[in-house]
Amino acid sequence: MRWIGLVSLTVLLIWNSEASGLKVEETPQGLKVEGKSYRARFVREVAEFSLEVLDAQGQFRPVSRWSPEFGLVMKGEIATNVGARAEWNFQRKGDILVVGWGFPFFVPETNSNWRPVWATAHFLCLDDGILMRFQLHNLKLPANAVCWVMPRWRLDERLFDAYTFWRPDDVRRSGHIAALGERLVYAGVTPWEQRGDIAPAFAASLPALIVRSEATGVGLGIVFVRYAEDWKGGFGFLQRFRPDVVYLYSGYLPAQRATQGVWAWVAPFDGRNASPERKVQWLLEQANALLKTFKPIVTSKLPSWAQPPSDFPTELRRPRPVERTEDAVVFSINEFIHTPYGLWLARKVGSDVLLRAWFKWGNAPDWRKFSPLVEEAHRLGMLFGGGTTCSALYHGENNLSEEEVLDMATRDPEGRLVDAWGQAGVRHGTLSNPRYLNYILRWCQAQIEAGADCLFMDEINAALHDNEGYDDYSLRDFREHLIRTYVQGQGWRLDDPRWQERFRIDLTDRTICPDGTIATFDYRAYLKRHGLVSKPLSSQNPLREEWQRFRAQRDREAWRWLVERIREFARQRGRQVFICANGIAPFVDFQVRGVWDLWRVKEGRVDLSASQIRDWARIVRDGWFVAGRKVPVVFFHDWGFGGFPWMEVPPSDRELWMRVRGAEIYAAGGFFAFPVTGLGNHHDALRDGTLNEIARQTVFYQRYRDLYRNGIPIAFDELPTEPAQVSTALWVRQEPPTLLIHIINCRVVDFRLQKGPVTVWVPIRDMPQDVSVFSPDGFQGKAILKREGERIRLTLPQLEAYCVVTLRFKKMPRWSPDFVPRLYPTQRWERALENSFVVQPGGIVEDDWKLVAFLQGKLHTHLRNPPTFLINAPQGGTLEVFVRGVAQGGARLVLMVDGQLTQAVELPDRDGKNDPFADEYARTFTFRLPVGKHRITLDNDGNDWAFIEWLAFRGEFAHP
The missing domain is CATH 2.70.98 (Beta-galactosidase; Chain A, domain 5)
Structure with a gap:
């Protein structure tokens, strides 16, 4: 039945x-x-x-x-x-x-x-x-x-x-x-x-x-x-x-x-x-x-899903591991590979990078005895990943004395130990203690010496909750932060009355400042005096923002210190080690980010009813921005003390998710780490019957790895489709001129994909010279193209889960009048990474992720870095700018052509909310672009920021 x-x-x-x-x-x-x-x-x-x-x-x-x-x-x-x-x-x-x-x-x-x-x-x-x-x-x-x-x-x-x-x-x-x-x-x-x-x-x-x-x-x-x-x-x-x-x-x-x-x-x-x-x-x-x-x-008979897949095809394996993470296309979670069984599973999957094959959480093994497994992984063309926690600290782990644990553990606002995650016998370490940083470094060095190529650094901010981080080392560093910011930075005295006026620090209270100056300030005593011990991050705390600013800076510098010493240790041994963190982080070689908040279920089953491709794309671009370069952004199913959502849906749903959401992630410019083993080997794709699907997917991504390299994603879910429950991504490749159209089926009835014909209207006026279709599902038939007015109708006789259609041209096609590629600046309160960009044919700007959505005015001068675009518009064109909202101080958009002001738009505050997402304007402003080669600068000379959700260059453009 x-x-x-x-x-x-x-x-x-x-x-x-x-x-x-x-x-x-x-x-x-x-x-x-x-x-x-x-x-x-x-x-x-x-x-x-x-x-x-x-x-x-x-x-x-x-x-x-x-x-x-x-x-x-x-x-x-x-x-x-x-x-x-x-x-x-x-x-x-x-x-x-x-x-x-x-x-x-x-x-x-x-x-x-x-x-x-x-x-x-x-x-x-x-x-x-x-x-x-x-x-x-x-x-x-x-x-x-x-x-x-x-x-x-x-x-x-x-x-x-x-x-x-x-x-x-x-x-x-x-x-x-x-x-x-x-x-x-x-x-x-x-x-x-x-x-x-x-x-x-x-x-x-x-x-x-x-x-x-x-x-x-x-x-x-x-x-x-x-x-x-x-x-x-x-x-x-x-x-x-x-x-x-x-x-x-x-x-x-x-x-x-x-x-x-x-x-x-x-x-x-x-x-x-x-x-x-x-x-x-x-x-x-x-x-x-x-x-x-x-x-x-x-049945008493073995079903096909219970048969282990064959080893990954030799002809698709790399002869040696990649030398740059940017060349990797397939990632997998293989937690752990301590035995031949773990490597046997890895043989079934075409992974370029084995993530968390080793990992130090509590007590650590002697990884040197596992070195032969690394050597075998290298022969299979795989990078071998290790990793460590930067947060968990167990009493007695790795023969630590009680004095060492107590010294490295953080405290609450009353100076007491805290059970990390509510678990008895485990603490969070303090990143202000050099001993703890060296303790983390010790396990990275041990894994490098045993052969690890990559290190997955978990919880790089020590995963502190609101009631943690108040140990003596952190209080010392906070005190130094205040002195550096206000005494050295703004000329305050150590006994300046402004400590009391701005922060309510009573220098005469010897329980808070024993010597009467900020040099001996005790933040825990301050919290106690003001009744803030149980709510240290309350808005009633005058030092809340300074504390949060200090913590962010401290965590970043501690992370930088670790990364630099890990790399230096590897260099001294003639090794190159690739570093990632759990979550979007700076200073990394590739980003790894949990699916957590983007996991969609309904009544205990995977929910594919709405496309998530824009969510994945937003995080991919954010990952590039934080890393400062276009590194791989890898999504994976994480686990923690709160459970493992991946294991809470049936195995058939897991396969469905990989086929649909995994494809969306690749189409968004990211990568998915296929879950081979995890949760300390409690999850096993062989046991749950998903290994055959993982093997099938990774064969496709390795065989057609070039589809996911050297392309520029320019539109997500902007192409009309029939039926509507389809995710799409439009990519452009300049040489040779090519459009890549990713089409993902989201039609699910009774938890099964509904196969059938799909039509996509491609916003171009020119027919391609060549059409190809690639699919992990074994596409049958031919793609049918037909001109409909000023766009092309593309029909697939049947779509199962995912396919990529490539359209090759002699030169870049002309867009339909109702379409223009949009640039989506990164939504971060930071200075733009660059201020000079090139508009390529088709109105495409390759590194638009280096832009920021907050176009700053006069108030935050340290964040100003307005963009300049080099254009070649034989017939002129327009720049469209979509403004979502402005700050309370208002803004004024200005367009500079070769350094000369040509157009301006006043944007006074309308709602008093200071909220960039409040739909205060939600309006497109259009600026005329002159004929020929020019330098176009979009600036804001108003009082404060304007939030630019997107901008676009409309018209025909040539190489500058």
């Missing part, structure tokens, strides 16, 4: 199951099932579920800290179902809901190859519990392979305090978990250390193991069905690994035994009842009846 008609099926499930007490609800994320004393959730398309059990007060309590794990152990490696894609199905059978999974374990065949082993799991959900069936569908398994045929549960150790099981002589064993001992102790039937309350087998008449909470009444029981026939020689046990880690291994067998299929109940029990024999026997009787009518509802 597939997904056709599931809405009506859900209604039937709810209606029929209510009568028996079982409640079932289908959601976009999966299924919610509620019985008499338990509640389960099954995740759509993924082999994961969760379970809650009712306590004595009628509250549901989660029994496990993470998703229960089925597992296959071979050659010392453990493969589990967590994160695994599943052939997922459910059916109603009378008063039973049957949920079925088919999913792969990936196990080592050799040291350089992993293969899938297909498994199926069925969950028969009844009012009183869940009867589970597990089966492996592979007969070629080594004799020493073992399988967790029933889940391993990481129990909530705070919840469970007791256990019960029966020995072969029917003697009941009950006790408290704490009484077993502290570490590596057991209750039940275990093959491991024989410490604790151990038995050689369970009683044939009462084959069960129950974990209980005498404090809350919660109980969870595993009842083995057909124990004598199917479970002989098997194991089930409670393990207290250490006081804060308790596992329940609910079924453990030689893997060959699992090929016949085994059954067991997972059911709620009364945690305060140590004599539950009657319920165990009743469950066994129910199981005997249910087994007679059972039929599988998921």
